[in-house]
């Protein structure tokens with residue numbers, strides 16, 4: 001930790017330790033300050049995990065983990081320059097580009113995922129933003145997958161307000177759009193768009209009535225202050241994302257971030273715990289990078305408040321633990337797959353947008 005931040009955290013802790021504890025215990029907040037978040041990061045590891053676990057138990061079954069499956073529906077040849085991503089056309093990673101899949105192929109994969117216990121099916125396409133004609137096909141995929149009784153999620157890059165509305169009208173439940181890191185560090189990672197572009201798409205998604213899935217990546221060379229600032233951005237949104245994926249960088253040869261120093265596992269767990277405290281009602285997803293994690297580290301992440309994973313052998317284009325390994329780990333930890341919420345109402349035509357409207361009408 002930089003000395004200046006450490007000093008200010010310790011000073012802050014010395015005077016307001018009680019208020020941090022009280023803050024962590026209070027109702028869901030959207031007014032977190034950066035200093036409060038830095039103070040959480042500076043807590044002794046056991047104190048931080050205790051607070052996170054306590055809050056986790058208030059809002060969730062501590063032994064349930066939500067399972068999503070992610071399929072790449074259009075792979076590679078992306079014009080963007082995200083330095084961590086093997087799908088960028090700018091880097092030579094040996095990845096084979098693939099056009100948008102057919103609806104029947106996506107449906108077959110979704111059925112397989114459902115039969116393996118996934119309740120949410122996420123479809124990822126390597127676009128800067130989708131063209132309207134691509135959306136026609138993707139909307140057919142969304143309708144088909146919802147017909148299986150699964151929640152749907154898509155990650156297609158930047159959207160216009162009109163595109164977000166089309167997806168919501170089609171019944172898309174979640175839209176994933178990660179902010180990746182802090183606003184300050186963002187330009188070190190991506191130059192083809194800016195942080196505000198991300199926030200604009202997130203706003204369109206919310207305004208259209210969809211659930212938001214938004215998180216970041218740890219291990220890109222960012223500092224502790226960047227991790228705190230990234231979580232500060234998420235925790236001070238008018239509505240917290242319902243889903244917060246925390247990824248550990250998967251280093252792919254040929255990408256500019258290949259060769260970065262590995263993240264200290266305890267630092268990674270701290271990010272999960274702080275996310276849990278700041279956004280206690282969100283599903284915090286232990287996302288990319290699990291193949292590099294021992295079972296013990298994953299167990300610690302679940303204790304710190306992670307309660308969602310991607311299940312399946314691929315995460316878009318990088319490896320994910322084998323499903324048998326996940327089943328064995330769940331059995332050893334006494335963890336079970338979280339069932340769909342009773343109000344999910346899938347396959348009946350009520351997507352997130354309609355439910356959002358229903359909620360608004362009744363409150």
Ligand code: SF4
Nearest residue numbers: 078080082085088126
């Ligand atoms: S992260 Fe997404 S937008 Fe960035 S290069 Fe990869 S596919 Fe393209």
